[in-house]
Amino acid sequence: MKFVEITEFTQQATAFLDANLERKEAAKKFVWGEGSDTMSMFEEKSREAEREMVHSAKAWRRQKFDAGFGWITGAEEFGGAGLTAAHEKAYAGVEANYKVPNQSIFTIGLGMVAPTILAHGSPAAKERFLRAMWRADVVGCQLFSEPGAGSDLASLQAKAVRDGDEWVITGQKVWTSGAHYSDIGEIICRSDPSLPKHKGLTAFLVDMNAPGVEIRPLRQMTGGASFNEVFFNEVRVPDWYRLGEENSGWGVALTTLMNERAAIGTGSGGGETSMMTRITAMVRHFELENDLLVREMVANLYINYRVANLNNKRAIDKMKAGQTPGPEMSISKMALVNNQKLLNDFLCHVLGAKLQADTGEWGTFAWHQLILGAPGLRIAGGSDEVMRNIVGERVLGLQKDVGIDSKSAFSDLKIGTQKG
Ligand SMILES: Cc1cc2nc3c(=O)[nH]c(=O)nc-3n(C[C@H](O)[C@H](O)[C@H](O)COP(=O)(O)OP(=O)(O)OC[C@H]3O[C@@H](n4cnc5c(N)ncnc54)[C@H](O)[C@@H]3O)c2cc1C
Numbered sequence: 001m002k003f004v005e006i007t008e009f010t011q012q013a014t015a016f017l018d019a020n021l022e023r024k025e026a027a028k029k030f031v032w033g034e035g036s037d038t039m040s041m042f043e044e045k046s047r048e049a050e051r052e053m054v055h056s057a058k059a060w061r062r063q064k065f066d067a068g069f070g071w072i073t074g075a076e077e078f079g080g081a082g083l084t085a086a087h088e089k090a091y092a093g094v095e096a097n098y099k100v101p102n103q104s105i106f107t108i109g110l111g112m113v114a115p116t117i118l119a120h121g122s123p124a125a126k127e128r129f130l131r132a133m134w135r136a137d138v139v140g141c142q143l144f145s146e147p148g149a150g151s152d153l154a155s156l157q158a159k160a161v162r163d164g165d166e167w168v169i170t171g172q173k174v175w176t177s178g179a180h181y182s183d184i185g186e187i188i189c190r191s192d193p194s195l196p197k198h199k200g201l202t203a204f205l206v207d208m209n210a211p212g213v214e215i216r217p218l219r220q221m222t223g224g225a226s227f228n229e230v231f232f233n234e235v236r237v238p239d240w241y242r243l244g245e246e247n248s249g250w251g252v253a254l255t256t257l258m259n260e261r262a263a264i265g266t267g268s269g270g271g272e273t274s275m276m277t278r279i280t281a282m283v284r285h286f287e288l289e290n291d292l293l294v295r296e297m298v299a300n301l302y303i304n305y306r307v308a309n310l311n312n313k314r315a316i317d318k319m320k321a322g323q324t325p326g327p328e329m330s331i332s333k334m335a336l337v338n339n340q341k342l343l344n345d346f347l348c349h350v351l352g353a354k355l356q357a358d359t360g361e362w363g364t365f366a367w368h369q370l371i372l373g374a375p376g377l378r379i380a381g382g383s384d385e386v387m388r389n390i391v392g393e394r395v396l397g398l399q400k401d402v403g404i405d406s407k408s409a410f411s412d413l414k415i416g417t418q419k420g
Contacts, residue, residue: 010090017095037363039369079134108178110140117205150175150379159190167238169232172231178226187204203242203244210236212232213235280298282363331391
């Protein structure tokens with residue numbers, strides 16, 4: 001690891017950011033009725049607006065990478081700066097003061113796919129993709145879920161058949177976030193149907209522009225189309241795109257999923273101050289300060305935001321100390337979902353019918369997009385029930401879930417056959 005003194009590094013980062021981005025104005029006091037009232041869970045952009053967002057996101061990441069701040073903790077052999085987590089934290093602290101173009105298109109590629117390539121990719125794949133992904137030359141997506149395989153991911157059916165130095169992939173994936181602006185995807189396929197379901201899987205990278213890949217958008221109830229169905233019709237990938245050993249795709253998928261939970265869970269902290277400001281402003285605006293139920297709801301929200309935030313900090317510190325994210329990330333994800341539910345209950349109680357019909361009143365109907373996006377949060381990255389199973393089994397030491405594959409799972413229930 002290189003030695004660069006943190007103070008000197010921070011000065012270099014400040015000089016770079018000053019030269020290339022505008023500083024954020026001092027946070028203006030939030031005033032009810034002023035500025036934008038848009039609140040949403042997912043990007044709800046038109047394709048044209050999204051293209052512009054992708055363009056500026058990539059341009060900024062390239063500039064940052066070329067200046068040595070794009071992959072601060074990455075190994076130098078793969079294009080990283082070879083510095084420490086403390087340098088990364090210092091840079092993030094400085095960058096937070098500037099108007100950085102939206103970087104959400106990199107969440108899956110850099111948060112989940114790149115760490116999986118680092119852990120399981122062939123030397124050629126590491127060489128080809130890591131630097132390119134951190135420099136925004138290649139954007140990645142996650143091709144795991146299928147119409148018949150979500151929580152029970154190991155049931156997936158997309159097949160990969162070896163043909164010399166290549167593999168031929170055929171099948172369908174679904175709910176693929178950002179497939180339409182991605183260059184590569186991490187796909188898990190069934191490579192040996194004769195093996196037990198967790199054992200016959202192999203993971204690959206796949207070129208999203210290869211012949212035989214068809215991407216169809218899915219429109220969600222909020223209006224946007226952030227997800228896709230992706231069809232693979234005899235798509236060829238070279239063997240060096242394989243991640244991990246043949247038929248060892250389950251372990252590769254777990255690496256990605258651990259990183260996914262870390263990315264989603266740790267995203268749940270930090271925003272609570274601005275959210276509480278909006279909430280308390282709404283309470284004052286509707287003169288509900290003395291409504292006992294509203295007071296209880298707001299206090300409950302505040303406590304839960306704070307607890308989630310502290311739990312996230314603990315998990316992030318653990319990761320910074322080099323430990324692998326574990327079941328605590330499931331707790332973070334559950335806290336995120338729980339807090340969103342508390343917020344939705346509060347909004348429905350206070351705004352009522354104003355959430356259903358747009359009267360043009362500032363700060364009322366606009367919340368409907370956030371509320372309609374909330375069910376997606378309960379499912380993405382592992383559903384509530386699956387998270388509770390993980391926490392029950394791995395944290396509380398409860399009996400293991402009978403599971404869908406257990407022959408005895410339903411034999412005692414006699415569902416639909418009970419008489420009297
Ligand atoms: C916003 C969003 C983004 C997504 N992005 C991607 C992406 O980029 N790439 C990708 O591959 N996938 C993505 N997904 C898909 C996601 O991973 C799946 O939706 C998820 O794994 C659940 O699978 P499913 O939809 O098939 O539901 P199912 O697995 O069929 O579950 C249906 C219901 O059964 C419950 N259930 C299932 N098993 C159990 C159990 N053992 N015990 C108790 N209850 C159980 C679930 O909790 C749920 O309520 C995304 C989903 C969302 C909502």
